[in-house]
Amino acid sequence: MKLGLVIDLDTCVGCHACAVACKQWNSSGMSGPLTDYKPYGDEPAGVWFNRIRHYEVDEYPNSKTINAPMSCMHCEDAACVTVCPTGASYKREEDGIVLIDQDKCMGCNYCAWACPYGARELDRESGTMKKCTLCVDRIYDDNLPESERQPACVLTCPSNARFYGDFDDPDSVVSQKVRERGGYSMMPEAGYQPTNKYLPPRQKPLVEQHAEKAASTEKPLSQIQRWIAQQLTRQA
Amino acid sequence: MFPALSVICFTLLSGAGYGLLILLCLDNAFDIGLALEGMRRNILAIVSLLLITIGLLCSTLHLANPKNAWRAFFRFRTSWLSREGVFAVLLYPFALFWLFMVWSNGVMPASGVEKLLAVVTFFLAVATLFSTGMIYACLKTIRQWNNALTPANYLLLGLMLGASIVLVGIDGGQGSTSAEKLVLGLTAIAALTKITYFYWIGKPAGPTINSALGFTRATVRLLDVGHGSGNFLTDEFGFELARTRLLWLRLVCIVCAFLLPILLLVSFDRSIFVNIAAMIFAFFGVFVERWLFFAEARHVVNLYHGAQRT
Ligand code: SF4
Ligand code: SF4
Ligand code: SF4
Numbered sequence: 094m095k096l097g098l099v100i101d102l103d104t105c106v107g108c109h110a111c112a113v114a115c116k117q118w119n120s121s122g123m124s125g126p127l128t129d130y131k132p133y134g135d136e137p138a139g140v141w142f143n144r145i146r147h148y149e150v151d152e153y154p155n156s157k158t159i160n161a162p163m164s165c166m167h168c169e170d171a172a173c174v175t176v177c178p179t180g181a182s183y184k185r186e187e188d189g190i191v192l193i194d195q196d197k198c199m200g201c202n203y204c205a206w207a208c209p210y211g212a213r214e215l216d217r218e219s220g221t222m223k224k225c226t227l228c229v230d231r232i233y234d235d236n237l238p239e240s241e242r243q244p245a246c247v248l249t250c251p252s253n254a255r256f257y258g259d260f261d262d263p264d265s266v267v268s269q270k271v272r273e274r275g276g277y278s279m280m281p282e283a284g285y286q287p288t289n290k291y292l293p294p295r296q297k298p299l300v301e302q303h304a305e306k307a308a309s310t311e312k313p314l315s316q317i318q319r320w321i322a323q324q325l326t327r328q329a
Numbered sequence: 330m331f332p333a334l335s336v337i338c339f340t341l342l343s344g345a346g347y348g349l350l351i352l353l354c355l356d357n358a359f360d361i362g363l364a365l366e367g368m369r370r371n372i373l374a375i376v377s378l379l380l381i382t383i384g385l386l387c388s389t390l391h392l393a394n395p396k397n398a399w400r401a402f403f404r405f406r407t408s409w410l411s412r413e414g415v416f417a418v419l420l421y422p423f424a425l426f427w428l429f430m431v432w433s434n435g436v437m438p439a440s441g442v443e444k445l446l447a448v449v450t451f452f453l454a455v456a457t458l459f460s461t462g463m464i465y466a467c468l469k470t471i472r473q474w475n476n477a478l479t480p481a482n483y484l485l486l487g488l489m490l491g492a493s494i495v496l497v498g499i500d501g502g503q504g505s506t507s508a509e510k511l512v513l514g515l516t517a518i519a520a521l522t523k524i525t526y527f528y529w530i531g532k533p534a535g536p537t538i539n540s541a542l543g544f545t546r547a548t549v550r551l552l553d554v555g556h557g558s559g560n561f562l563t564d565e566f567g568f569e570l571a572r573t574r575l576l577w578l579r580l581v582c583i584v585c586a587f588l589l590p591i592l593l594l595v596s597f598d599r600s601i602f603v604n605i606a607a608m609i610f611a612f613f614g615v616f617v618e619r620w621l622f623f624a625e626a627r628h629v630v631n632l633y634h635g636a637q638r639t
Pocket of ligand 3 (some may be wrong): 103111114115118119142143165224225227229244246247304
């Protein structure tokens with residue numbers, strides 16, 4: 094099995110709901126708590142497993158806002174695991190999930206240096222490294238109904254931009270999405286072979302500029318006439 | 330990268346200590362002409378072990394959870410950090426035993442066992458110093474580190490500092506010219522490598538914000554980073570310094586670490602004060618070099634925080 098996430102950059106609205114759900118679920122999970130420093134102070138900061146950043150791609154008027162949620166990619170060639178001197182970081186044979194044994198970590202930060210995706214964050218309170226667990230304590234929990242055995246971030250996403258599944262199974266939702274929508278890896282040249290994939294925004298037609306231009310060269314009077322005509326047809 | 334004082338002190342002091350130990354062992358086993366005898370050599374050997382030990386203790390200050398530090402010896406197979414720890418610890422019994430032999434031998438010519446121990450200690454010291462360099466050089470996420478010059482710099486600068494200590498250890502006037510030549514030679518080679526390194530990392534390379542996000546056919550710029558105040562990622566990787574400040578510091582590094590020691594040794598008559606001054610400048614220069622080594626390193630995660638390239 095090769096478990097991971099697919100994130101749809103076309104539908105993600107950048108609401109940070111997944112990050113909040115992640116924090117809520119994992120605070121009491123195997124790597125919890127996700128310590129907050131000075132939560133009510135001027136500069137609240139803390140540990141998150143999932144962060145969303147916002148970008149603008151291309152130039153106006155063809156620009157598009159992209160919201161990019163990023164958590165651990167559960168890389169196939171995970172240098173964060175090989176550099177760890179204590180063996181606290183490990184990748185599970187059976188499903189490819191990369192985890193950190195909180196009882197073994199010595200907080201040397203080396204794995205965070207090795208991760209290109211900023212997925213690992215040191216908890217200054219516990220002195221240990223923490224990261225996305227792929228909600229391993231949810232997805233295998235037999236006490237939950239089958240439909241809820243999914244990561245908290247996936248379940249919570251209001252715009253259905255997150256999918257979870259087995260990339261080794263060609264019929265899984267994640268494999269299908271990647272196939273149909275041209276799912277890709279972030280920073281592939283780093284060579285980590287991230288498992289998580291991103292779906293590119295759908296192509297929208299370029300903004301039609303001719304109509305607007307034509308309108309602006311119209312005489313003011315005919316603009317008003319056109320507006321009235323529009324209003325009338327709308328009433329009808 | 331944030332230049333953490335603990336790591337800078339560790340690489341500086343241990344580096345010098347290993348460099349010194351390497352030279353002492355070489356001299357003991359193969360007589361490279363340092364003309365170090367009896368008590369002077371013993372004291373220098375103790376100094377080298379002290380420097381190494383203080384450095385290693387500094388490095389543990391970097392750990393957020395040092396009670397698990399003993400576990401760091403178990404991933405020898407894959408982790409350079411683990412290898413470094415193993416070599417460092419393995420070195421102690423050999424070095425101490427060697428020191429004991431040298432000490433008890435006094436001014437007698439080195440015995441076979443003594444030479445053998447010196448050779449083993451030599452290899453372990455080289456391996457440790459090399460591993461320290463490889464800790465940084467193996468990271469594909471930081472292009473300024475991910476090259477062969479990184480371990481070369483660590484080795485050469487360690488040897489250079491070691492040699493400058495040897496020169497002080499040998500009493501100014503009576504000292505051997507070969508020790509002075511050694512310092513001059515090592516400083517020149519180290520300077521060349523470091524300057525090459527500065528040119529090397531100036532060449533733009535590696536991922537860009539476009540490849541980081543997968544939008545390679547259009548411009549990409551950060552609109553909002555998503556966090557209100559800093560976090561671990563910005564604290565650890567976000568360190569940035571104005572370009573002019575960097576260039577000034579490079580100049581300080583090259584002048585203090587290489588130029589001044591060479592000038593001092595070449596232009597003045599040999600005396601203990603000149604040697605001490607050369608050593609102090611070298612240490613200060615390498616301290617700046619280590620600080621820069623971190624300050625100039627740009628981790629690829631900065632691309633996600635809006636940097637166009639690293
Ligand atoms: S995203 Fe980072 S932490 Fe996660 S597996 Fe890859 S390298 Fe490791
Ligand atoms: S911080 Fe912990 S998990 Fe990361 S490399 Fe160090 S010991 Fe391993
Ligand atoms: S899979 Fe779980 S731990 Fe990972 S980002 Fe989603 S909610 Fe957080």
